Amino acid sequence: GQRMEHRRARAERAHERMDHLVEELNLTEEQQEEIKALHRQQKEKAEVRRREMQEQLRAERKAAQETMEAEMMKILTPEQQAKFAEMQAERDAKRQQHLERQIERTEQRLQQLKEEQEGGN
The missing domain is CATH 1.20.5 (Single alpha-helices involved in coiled-coils or other helix-helix interfaces)
Known part of the structure; x- marks a missing residue:
């Protein structure tokens, strides 16, 4: 679906940026591998942060809902x-x-x- 197309397009842009860096900076194979590893690490960290933020938001929404219901029960x-x-x-x-x-x-x-x-x- 759309999500997969978006991911594919993002991956394609990342690949194009890497090609551009390789060409413009004349990167060696070793440098390319190190940069790719750096990108993977950053992507993993971002994914962990995204999950943590989702969990925090979910917990905050649940707490707000519980508070609202408790206040409503008083009425x-x-x-x-x-x-x-x-x-x-x-x-x-x-x-x-x-x-x-x-x-x-x-x-x-x-x-x-x-x-x-x-x-x-």
Whole structure:
């Protein structure tokens, strides 16, 4: 999809930049390998930072949601609180069902790929 095209385009631009450096700076093979290693290290560090930031953002959103719900509960009557809890339970059950369907579809697709691979050998 689009994400793969974007990654491919980025990789292509990185390759073009490297070619440009090699040509303009007359880099040796050893220098090229060292620079490529440096780029890989930087890419790995950036990926770790990205994951950490995603996890932090997810935790902050969850905390904000919990705070908002706790404040909301102070406003609701006991009957409304019970109804809200019921609504939450229904939402959680639907989410769980959706997850289970996704897992099932993924397992089916993996099995299908495995069968295709075995059939191709």
